[in-house]
Amino acid sequence: MLEFSLDALPEGVKTTGWMQVAPRVDGGMWRLPVLSVRGSKPGPTLVVLGAVHGDEYEGVEAIPQAFAEIDPAVLNGTLVMVPVCNLPAYEAALRSSPVDGLNLARVFPGQVDGTVTERIAHALTEQLFRHADFLLDLHSGGVAYEIPTLVGYIHDDGELGQRSLAAAQAFGAPVMWGHPLPMPPGRSLSAAVTLGVPCLYTEAPGGGSARPADVACFRRGILNLMRHLGMLAGTPETPAHSLHLVGDGNLDIVTTAPVAGYFRPSVALLDFVQRGEPLGSLLDFFGNTLATVTAGADGVVIMLRRLHRVHVGEGLLQVTNRLEDYLAMRP
Ligand SMILES: [Zn+2]
Numbered sequence: 001m002l003e004f005s006l007d008a009l010p011e012g013v014k015t016t017g018w019m020q021v022a023p024r025v026d027g028g029m030w031r032l033p034v035l036s037v038r039g040s041k042p043g044p045t046l047v048v049l050g051a052v053h054g055d056e057y058e059g060v061e062a063i064p065q066a067f068a069e070i071d072p073a074v075l076n077g078t079l080v081m082v083p084v085c086n087l088p089a090y091e092a093a094l095r096s097s098p099v100d101g102l103n104l105a106r107v108f109p110g111q112v113d114g115t116v117t118e119r120i121a122h123a124l125t126e127q128l129f130r131h132a133d134f135l136l137d138l139h140s141g142g143v144a145y146e147i148p149t150l151v152g153y154i155h156d157d158g159e160l161g162q163r164s165l166a167a168a169q170a171f172g173a174p175v176m177w178g179h180p181l182p183m184p185p186g187r188s189l190s191a192a193v194t195l196g197v198p199c200l201y202t203e204a205p206g207g208g209s210a211r212p213a214d215v216a217c218f219r220r221g222i223l224n225l226m227r228h229l230g231m232l233a234g235t236p237e238t239p240a241h242s243l244h245l246v247g248d249g250n251l252d253i254v255t256t257a258p259v260a261g262y263f264r265p266s267v268a269l270l271d272f273v274q275r276g277e278p279l280g281s282l283l284d285f286f287g288n289t290l291a292t293v294t295a296g297a298d299g300v301v302i303m304l305r306r307l308h309r310v311h312v313g314e315g316l317l318q319v320t321n322r323l324e325d326y327l328a329m330r331p
Helices: 058-068 087-091 116-127 159-171 188-194 212-228 323-329
Strands: 013-023 029-038 041-050 076-082 134-138 150-155 175-180 199-203 243-246 261-265 278-283 289-294 299-305 315-322
Touching: 013 116, 029 058, 029 087, 029 116, 041 058, 041 212, 058 076, 058 134, 058 212, 087 116, 116 188, 134 188, 134 212, 150 159, 159 175, 159 199, 159 212, 188 199, 199 212, 243 299, 243 323, 261 299, 261 315, 278 315, 315 323
Parallel strands: 041 076, 041 134, 134 199, 150 175, 175 243
Antiparallel strands: 013 029, 029 076, 150 199, 243 315, 261 278, 278 289, 299 315
């Protein structure tokens, strides 16, 4: 187990090591696991992240599985993968860090002299993203949310968007979800876009575990992306995607709860709903319906709250657009 350094990676072998990110109270260091391999031939540098949110586990399993399938002798370029990025949050099985309360996916590009989460973001940005030709960030719905298995990309006519779209098609998830620029701040993808690095992320139902089918989809997606980027020989093994969606992917601006209670949705993921249609209700302990949430626009249900009890103002669900509807609405 070596101290990770991208510059010092030996050619033609697989390396596992640790990236030191911030001091711990016990005098040790918070450190992130790194699985890397520099191929025998030159080529792009692909960075893959898992568990940026500490309760999202698909990438934690998919990354070492993909790593096991790489033969350094036939690899063009460099693959660097961090299966657990927010390690304090992962230890506590929480979305955000219990140490400083921060959501790692809201603090990129981070702070060199910041708190633990800000330092993790800074280390990933400076040591990895800055040297990357492509970034893949593996997320899921975690404990609180349910999201269909999908690959998300930058929906834009510029070169970065077009490279992101082509990579999303190669990745091979059942659903593609494009997000028009500008990206909301603080995400790994926003830091990547600022650095001019094309990028993808994923989602999956999550739920406090990792479904084998989603782990398999993400493992295959990593290898497909490497074939697409010319790092591995062959063409991507891409099953036809069933749905292509475009809209704002910002889970901070979802439909929120007008009252506290518990949530009972009346729709399922990927249902097509029409403006004004009831989507679910908030109830109290006596069975009274406190509020009914309705669709603000026509679209597809892309996120549903899974966590039962709801504080006022918390996210309940999100509706987005089919590609054809998005293009028809665009001026
Ligand atoms: Zn996430």
